[in-house]
Amino acid sequence: MTDINLLPPDQQRALLAQLLRQKAAAPSFALSPGQQDLWLWHKIAAQTRRIEFNVLFAWTIRSTWEAALLQQAFQTLVDRHATFRTTYGEANNQPFQRVHRQQKVHFVVTDAQSWPADQLQQAVGDLAHQPFDLEQGPLLRVQLFTRGTTDPVLLLALHHLAIDMWSLSILLDELGIVYTTLKHGIAPSLPPLARQFTDFVGWQTDLLHSPAGQRLEEYWREQMTGAIPVALPTDRPRPQQPAFGGACHGFVLEEALTQGLKDLARRLRTTLYAVLLAAFEVLLYRYSRQEDLSVITMTVGRKGADWSGVIGYFTNAVPLRVNLRGNPPFTTLLEQVHQRLMAALEHQLYPALSELAHLRPKAQTGQPQLTDIFFVFQKSHRFGMERVSSDREAASPIGVPAAGDTGAQVTLGELVLESFPLAWRADHRYILELMMVEAGGSISGVFQYATELFDPQTVERMAQHLTVLLRGVLDQPDTPIAHLPLMTAAEQPKPPRKLPAQLRNRLEKALHDKENP
Template sequence: EPDAGALAHHVYEAPRGEWESTLAQIWAELLEVERVGRHDSFFALGGHSLLAVRLMNRVSALGADVPLATLFASPTLAAFAAVVSAQLNQQTSALPEITPVPREGVLPLSFAQQRLWFLAQLDKTSANYHIPFVLHVRGPLNRVAWQQALDALLARHEALRSTFVSVEGQPQVQLLPADTGVPLRWHDLRGVPDADAQLSRLTADEVHAPFDLARGPLMRVCVIQLADDTYQCVFTQHHIVSDGWSLEVLIRELSALYAVSVGAQADPLPPLTIQYPDYAAWQRQWLSGERLQTQSDYWRATLADAPVLLELPTDRPRPAQQSFAGAHVPVQIDASTTQALKRLSAEHGTTLFMTVLAAWSAVLARLSGQDDLVIGTPSANRGHAAIEPLIGFFVNTLALRVDLSGEPNTSELLKRVRCTTLDAQAHQDLPFEQVVEIVQPPRRLNHTPLFQVMFAWQNNEIGQWSLPELDVKPGELNYDMVRFDLEMHLYEAGEQITGSLHYASALFDPTTIERHVGYLKTMLQA
């Protein structure tokens, strides 16, 4: 019996015409495959939603503005090329170019930054919006070169040099000078008797120490030396200047800059044509008028009369004010179930994310007794080719309203979830905070507005560190802050789906959450 791998490729037929050839080259590059035939499907070849966004950016740069849903409706090369070519003949407007703005005047915040700045004013000592990660490094780490590489990264990305000052109660961005440098703390624990305890304490202090948004820099690094050739590096950034996609950029560029500093290579990084403040100014100009109205109307209609709270059974009463203390349990979906889910997804024209979301929705509906539920999901929001190489806070949150009324079967539920997800992605430009303003859900201090369950599908595209003469591995970090009652984080690792279910420990016991994970596995297998 042929395995799923044998079904991904049809008999090879070479691309025809200019558009098929151009797109075949782009697909081959993005999907890292040797060649793409006319009848190959983007998703069968390994495409997922983040790669789809990158594909749309490439298509947009060629002058065609097609919605993401087009790729799902026409996933083969020939069909997609036909739609793109037809679209190009009908239209004149792709996304307008992002151009540099003067740095002398007032620099605006992006909508996403404005939301985080407001939240930070409510609690200035909170570490809820820190992005920390840990690296274990073995080998001769060059201290001077490491500082130089970090400083060069800070000089290169204006987002990392942004500070947020209040002028008459309104925030403005001010940029630190390019030669500011990254705060780098260095601790030597060689020969210290209680080194493990010290390591835990230093790491925790580093991750939780508050940032001053008005002074900056909003990124810092701490290196803890454990032996002559063993180090732990702790990076902490404030979310207002970074996001998940940014980490991939940081890893790639810091690797290159360190190699330059130790003399292993010449500087390979091309200059950046625009910076984050240019994007923030462009976003405010672009998202206005009719475009703003269309997006606002969609979310107002979609979330009208949505349930205020997903009433999951909890182990303890909900506290009067939301607690951000959390914990997590691992989630592992075995290879055979993952393979079967991929086949199911291919049959129904869904991504793996949509299929697992459908199953998780069904579980939450059973647990809560509600057949109308809203689940949040982060969206990379990098729908413009010019912002792909930037570090900055672009990510947006989409509120997906899933309808489980009328006891839908698998096929019907997948269809509903696919429609909901594609529609939301087509209207993802409106920042989540503006969606909340439009929908006006009742505000309560004991839970988040619009949804209390987050489902994040990490496409695990975090790059690989390559530092000359050093062996670098990501480390585990004890940083359990949750912003919602439940947060499911999953990604594909090899043949399996893996990740964790984070939960608010004020509401749930670990055994309850382990049971929830068991329910999800049962639902996925069924």
């Protein structure tokens, strides 16, 4: 090792500066299995430019507001949660995350007072879908569009590597608390965090290498051995290499149907989630006539130690496999779905999708995959979301316009926010994805689909068929699944018209004469 005292003064200063930089370098950590999956998709997205992982929150501020206090509140949250001070990289083909000690919040105020509505919507949409630089950061961007005496628009954009939907609710809850206390001149005081997301990564790694982790692996292997992909009919053959082009179709279930389904779930001692998932699986069964179905869904991934207040990407995708042999009543299928959901939650800490890769290592491109179809139901009550009847600029709670849908409002302390219409730029990792959100008494849904496989009219009919099916489930939940209604009134076969008496007599006479020459 070189003696620093033997170096010239300029080299001593350079070496000292290098040593100080190394000492101050941010510590690096491995990625969780869920983050590793997102990282691989991020690399694919960089090549295709068709997939993004932006978590977006665009809302009009309907209460009084102060830009400086909003910026201070977001800075407080960046200081509090390490995931907002994290960047990502790769060394020797292994991804890592680096947590920085300090990070100035990305908070930009734009004067949009003179902009027409369409220009504002375009600007908000462009900034919302702007790609993130994972190596340089930041992975949280806040943009405030002021409009003079008109209510401003607040845009939050985050990369999915840093946050899941449970974490978004934590962020919003704490934003309301911090902003409100600052507004009253009080220093914000949140309960201290004993853990950060990187602590979870280490904890999960230890778990997966323990006997408990082996039991989790054995459960998922037993569940998925012999599983086959859903052979869903498509409008076009599946290409050898996916283009990842996507589109979406939004729809809404009216309040009466939503309330009826919630009452049905309570009466049968299950959840609305299970009812909607079971109905979706019946829809897939009716389309494919396949009795062994597997659908991917999401779990919160926070079972075990108390991670409830920690922000990060905990979400874990798991396969749910059901058996529909024998044309069971819907209530029987629902019981099976409920049991599978409860078991999946019990075993949710294992990266089950990696087990699918081991079970079907020779799955060919251009052929159906076990991970083709996805379902998720979001619990909007975590956001305190309510419907609003507004003709201003409110958007659907799920972000996709749908006939009959309305906007949503959320109250965060003394911040009152109303959903702002944000252009949905669809892509796809699954060939078909159904996302549903219950807010303010009705359910908003969106089908996201691969445009290389499905036409828009096909997916629109899917949404209509699902709605008809859910009404049938509500009316007669004990009906065998093959007999539940599916077709809309317009698709129902029309009864034959009654022939006029004179024409009927002539036809009967002609037939009689033919049979009796």
